[in-house]
Amino acid sequence: MVPEAEFTSYYGRQIVKPSPWEADIPAYLFSGGLAAGSSLLAAGADLTGRAGLRRVGRLGAISALTFSMVALVHDLGRPERFVNMLRVVKVTSPMSVGTWILSTYGPFAGAAAAAELVELLPPHRRTGLLGLVARLGRPAGLIAGVTAPPVAAYTAVLLADTSTPSWHAAYRELPFVFVGSAAAASGGLGMLASPTREVGPARNLAVGGAVLETIMERRMERSMGITAEPLHTGKAGVLMRAAKSLTIAGAAGSLLAGRSRILAALSGAALLAGSVCTRFGVFEAGQASARDPKYTVVPQRERLEKGEPVRYSG
Amino acid sequence: MTGRNSLFGPVDPAVEAGYHEPPPRKGFFTDTSICIGCKACEVACKEWNEVPDDGFNFLGMSYDNTGSLNADTWRHVAFIEQRKPVDGDGAGSRAPVDLGMPARHSDNGHEVQLPESGADDDKPDFRWLMSSDVCKHCTHAACLDVCPTGSLFRTEFGTVVVQEDICNGCGYCVPACPYGVIERRKGDKATKKNVGIAQKCTLCYDRLDAGQRPACAQACPTESIQFGDLGELRERANKRVAKLHEAGIMDARLYGNDPNDGVGGTGAFFLLLDEPEVYGFPPDPVVTTRDLPHMFNRATTAALALFAGAVISFLGRRP
Numbered sequence: 307m308v309p310e311a312e313f314t315s316y317y318g319r320q321i322v323k324p325s326p327w328e329a330d331i332p333a334y335l336f337s338g339g340l341a342a343g344s345s346l347l348a349a350g351a352d353l354t355g356r357a358g359l360r361r362v363g364r365l366g367a368i369s370a371l372t373f374s375m376v377a378l379v380h381d382l383g384r385p386e387r388f389v390n391m392l393r394v395v396k397v398t399s400p401m402s403v404g405t406w407i408l409s410t411y412g413p414f415a416g417a418a419a420a421a422e423l424v425e426l427l428p429p430h431r432r433t434g435l436l437g438l439v440a441r442l443g444r445p446a447g448l449i450a451g452v453t454a455p456p457v458a459a460y461t462a463v464l465l466a467d468t469s470t471p472s473w474h475a476a477y478r479e480l481p482f483v484f485v486g487s488a489a490a491a492s493g494g495l496g497m498l499a500s501p502t503r504e505v506g507p508a509r510n511l512a513v514g515g516a517v518l519e520t521i522m523e524r525r526m527e528r529s530m531g532i533t534a535e536p537l538h539t540g541k542a543g544v545l546m547r548a549a550k551s552l553t554i555a556g557a558a559g560s561l562l563a564g565r566s567r568i569l570a571a572l573s574g575a576a577l578l579a580g581s582v583c584t585r586f587g588v589f590e591a592g593q594a595s596a597r598d599p600k601y602t603v604v605p606q607r608e609r610l611e612k613g614e615p616v617r618y619s620g
Numbered sequence: 621m622t623g624r625n626s627l628f629g630p631v632d633p634a635v636e637a638g639y640h641e642p643p644p645r646k647g648f649f650t651d652t653s654i655c656i657g658c659k660a661c662e663v664a665c666k667e668w669n670e671v672p673d674d675g676f677n678f679l680g681m682s683y684d685n686t687g688s689l690n691a692d693t694w695r696h697v698a699f700i701e702q703r704k705p706v707d708g709d710g711a712g713s714r715a716p717v718d719l720g721m722p723a724r725h726s727d728n729g730h731e732v733q734l735p736e737s738g739a740d741d742d743k744p745d746f747r748w749l750m751s752s753d754v755c756k757h758c759t760h761a762a763c764l765d766v767c768p769t770g771s772l773f774r775t776e777f778g779t780v781v782v783q784e785d786i787c788n789g790c791g792y793c794v795p796a797c798p799y800g801v802i803e804r805r806k807g808d809k810a811t812k813k814n815v816g817i818a819q820k821c822t823l824c825y826d827r828l829d830a831g832q833r834p835a836c837a838q839a840c841p842t843e844s845i846q847f848g849d850l851g852e853l854r855e856r857a858n859k860r861v862a863k864l865h866e867a868g869i870m871d872a873r874l875y876g877n878d879p880n881d882g883v884g885g886t887g888a889f890f891l892l893l894d895e896p897e898v899y900g901f902p903p904d905p906v907v908t909t910r911d912l913p914h915m916f917n918r919a920t921t922a923a924l925a926l927f928a929g930a931v932i933s934f935l936g937r938r939p
Binding site: 321349350387401402464474479592602615619 | 789
């Protein structure tokens, strides 16, 4: 048993403050990743003649993106001022960078989805403007696919660029965990909703994402020192364990699904649920690490005791 | 405008922010060795800035019923009762120490003498630390770095201020601050002002513009809170620590005065009589932005990995 770290604090009170965010933000982390992965699958499906997978990808992406926008605006203390996000382009702020990433990706995902909806009309109705919308589908979808990966990856920088101990300490591996989770979720959606004969690439992306997420999550915890503790305790611990079980079960089920529609759908659902649990688990762990002064004081005090405070050396 | 030390390391923040020939940087030197815990600073700050009440609580933390800095507390006096003599480890001078407070004069004009030093057994093994905490106005301010609307900005005095009409309450500055200062104000929008947006000490920017001292410095009766040009304050602080060390108070140390530290030094720095964490300060704070370039590198690699993974997923024969 590792002995409990000894440290002093001011009446046991927190030093750094946890973010004031609630479920909106981890929900957005999930849906943003889902949208990004879905746009990638849709673009690939479009280029390889898989119309069913393309439809699931494009409509899944726009649904997830719409939910994302609602969640983000709802989270603001002054939602009516959400437009102020567009006042500046500030590279030192991952939230500003993210705003502009979403503003770039969003319209193209929207245009691709619009084209997909027009495709649902009978051919003789796709005239004039609607015909134009339909034709813009492929280029818009491809641009959405290319601008999607930053959407999935920047959210890790958003969390890590804080003084929240369990988020900041994870900064090296968290982008890979989130990207893997996004791949697993979007692959899962593809498996859940698209025709069996087109599901292959979704399954590949899902399994690849699950493997990446699992490996990088393990590496992440090893590099976090004492701040990995909140990932195993309390609410966050429950969520992270559920995430691991669901993601591994979903990946295994995907590989064994073969032609079974039911098994593919169940695996897809498990992967989606696993991705939700990962995002909420990491979020809760960060919040818990901010509330307990131990995770701020102990690593910093250790540095000082070793004679290695963080100092500028020219 | 951006230079080598834009994110980390010594820099003049006003010049860094683009001001041309700004006035000398202003800040606080809070000498906690002469704080008497009167909380005049808390009251003056609240009155001047119309900061709402932060609850009428009894926290049982010695005389601290405020708790911490937050959206409704921009000056917070901390109280720590310790079973330690005044001179920390007790190895120093046994005589009562003149801590430099303004002298008391009796009715007939004579200065009141300190009590004679008695036997060692009479010495109390107790000391009471008091400290007025405030926003540090960091040289490298994480709150300012992460603000996505440009609401938080650097003033010409080198301080960090929230523009109340721009902040949309995203709350990102709150977890970014390494000292846990700034917070998003909660409450009823109908009765309380600035609910939903980030709030913190402004170093009385409106008073500085008028050539006045911040309200807390103006109110402090012992001049524990000293306001002035930061360079001059740092020199004064160094002399003060040397004087305390001479008197045997070896615990005295400065906190936040080093421009090479993790936040580039702070505009509001302190003389403490114990470790920082005893007062609720982080022992070795670092601005999170220092690691941002590396973070973006990792995220870019991850994004490329996702793209490559998607491409690979489509290779091979169907299905």
